[in-house]
Amino acid sequence: MNKNYYAILMAGGVGSRFWPLSTKEFPKQFHDMLGTGDTLIQKTFNRLATIIPKENIFILTNELYNDLVFQQLPEVTKRQVVLEPAMRNTAPCILYASLKIQKENKDAVMIVAPSDHWIEDEAAFASNVKQAFNFCETNNALMTLGITSTFPNTGYGYIEYDKISNNNIKSVNQFREKPDYKTAKSFISQGNFLWNAGIFMWSAKSVVEAYKNNQPELFALFESGIDTYNTDFEDDFIRDNYSKAENISVDYALMEKSKNVFVLPATFDWNDLGTWGSLYDKLDKDNNDNAIVNSQVLSEDASGNMIRTKANKVVVVDGLQDYIIVDKEDVLLIFPKAKEQDIKKVLQKVKDQFGEHLG
Amino acid sequence: MNKNYYAILMAGGVGSRFWPLSTKEFPKQFHDMLGTGDTLIQKTFNRLATIIPKENIFILTNELYNDLVFQQLPEVTKRQVVLEPAMRNTAPCILYASLKIQKENKDAVMIVAPSDHWIEDEAAFASNVKQAFNFCETNNALMTLGITSTFPNTGYGYIEYDKISNNNIKSVNQFREKPDYKTAKSFISQGNFLWNAGIFMWSAKSVVEAYKNNQPELFALFESGIDTYNTDFEDDFIRDNYSKAENISVDYALMEKSKNVFVLPATFDWNDLGTWGSLYDKLDKDNNDNAIVNSQVLSEDASGNMIRTKANKVVVVDGLQDYIIVDKEDVLLIFPKAKEQDIKKVLQKVKDQFGEHLG
Helix, strand or coil: CCCCEEEEEECCCCCHHHCCCCCCCCCHHHCCCCCCCCCHHHHHHHHHCCCCCHHHEEEEEEHHHHHHHHHHCCCCCHHHEEEECCCCCHHHHHHHHHHHHHHHCCCCEEEEEECCCEECCHHHHHHHHHHHHHHHHHCCCEEEEEEECCCCCCCCCEEEECCCCCCCCEEEEEEECCCCHHHHHHHHHHCCEEEEEEEEEEEHHHHHHHHHHHCHHHHHHHHCCCCCCCCCCHHHHHHHHHHHCCCCCHHHHHHCCCCCEEEEECCCCEECCCCHHHHHHHCCECCCCCEEECCEEEEECCECCEEECCCCCEEEEECCECEEEEECCCEEEEEEHHHHHHHHHHHHHHHHHHCHHHC | CCCCEEEEEECCCCCHHHCCCCCCCCCHHHCCCCCCCCCHHHHHHHHHCCCCCHHHEEEEEEHHHHHHHHHHCCCCCHHHEEEECCCCCHHHHHHHHHHHHHHHCCCCEEEEEECCCEECCHHHHHHHHHHHHHHHHHCCCEEEEEEECCCCCCCCCEEEECCCCCCCCEEEEEEECCCCHHHHHHHHHHCCEEEEEEEEEEEHHHHHHHHHHHCHHHHHHHHCCCCCCCCCCHHHHHHHHHHHCCCCCHHHHHHCCCCCEEEEECCCCEECCCCHHHHHHHCCECCCCCEEECCEEEEECCECCEEECCCCCEEEEECCECEEEEECCCEEEEEEHHHHHHHHHHHHHHHHHHCHHHC
16 A cells, blocks of 8 residues: 555534534544444545555544544554644644644645545545546645536535546636525536535645645644644644634635646545435435334334434334434434424524533 | 221223333333323322321232332332232222222222322312212212213213212213214213213222122132131232133123112313323423423424423424324334324334334
């Protein structure tokens, strides 16, 4: 395996649209969302480990989840876990991790990937990443994997690439934020728009260069600690300085500003598992089109439901269509799938009325 | 308190229409169905204890529930717990208990009462029972309390009394089993029909006499053990003989056959808590007409629901009308109130598919 290959696994999210399963204390990426026996972060780690040496996979997360990471990824060492002492979106933490990796290996090429997405075809994923890595090794490029957009989804960002190129790897014209429905439809019909899955690849050299050019202040902040990185003094520096960083996404900080951005259209099927409904879409269904994780269900006149409980709990459901039914120790949610975008609001109400500990 | 007053509390039922809360292992009468802090058998015991010496209240139950009785009624002694070694309906066990009581106190008058009903006005109940006891002390009478029938319920038995009498205590013409709707309506319009609540009162002498006359075989079986009752030899006799008894209800064995049957129309409000729907009717409602026991509920467009969980569990429910939502450790039921009579069938299916332990 190529020792220059690295990964930064983004594992600091809260996944509040998967409440009540996902909570601030125990978010989505640490759950076995699909009922396969592996948590999402375990699946993602193992997928990356087919092409990247395990010891080169770094986990970027919040101090809150330090213990969960070591529990779920016992092969990971302290060196590989990069903790954000404050929530500052993706640009600061990716810069920080990139500088650490570059200091360790100046020839590093890396993938930055979410820890909580679903990818079925792992071989295609590995093949796509290798192709991108090859490109990044020889070009000063910021690369992304774009997902073939199958319908005008208004919940994703889009990547517009240069139509003219015949290469697999396309030059990116621009990133487009979540569009309205009409705009999304026009994107699809134009044929050169892909979904932005938040998967980035670049050499350490290229990404550090991009920060230097596009985010000089942020770069200066983290560059000033370079002597401490990968030493005993690193924690002190980060604790004292991290919170000074601007709260800004890597999309906005680098990708939308750089000229050397490229996209490889992914050849694998992908799902961001963003909501209970998207999880429902990915799961096998029973004879009544119910998606069931862990439960033993007796249903009558009930279809299209997403049902999840602890292992082997019996659920008797009669007369419900297209509901999310999620049961946890202290919370039971019975909620229409069509209103799943309201779950964040519901969570806020629950916390206001019954206590912060429930979210 | 009158030392001749006795009670037989019927506590052997399974209450399967309250599944999943009520199970064979832990049936309805041992649950705090109303969320008041007392279980139904505790409420019933305390209600009887206002007029009957505590040590004269006997609990008739199944061996399975022996421990539950002592846990929930710690003031009760072994002498007061009469165990049926086999399920033989109400006539055998009432005869057995009556003979034991008569042997202990030949002047006993007693009430036989279910342990799992709801009675709000305890003072009215006490007053009605005393009135009936007075009558039973001086008359060879089999008495019952009849409940004023407020609508043509087809789920109850009815008691038809003699219209002509001006006394409070009426002579009974006949008992009528659960009628069809048309018949029930005609009962109501006739004005001399009451609901049979399964509450009986008589002197030990009268009830033993009635068994002797109407059920000579049953009487002979239990009379043959009279020397052993209230002695160390009783358990052996009962173990060897109880299962020989005919499986027959006291209604059928005595009340429908005897001429000396009387009814006192009850002056208290009563509910048999026979189904989740009847429990719903008795509970206080929130602003959306949901009846909630133990749960903390956030509801949207949800009304008329009967919701019960363990204490303080948060339930978020959106868009459900007139449902039974009952959550237990290993079972979650989401079921239309209108179909509550099917819960027994559902329970059977659950046991067949997922295991007997769930019922």
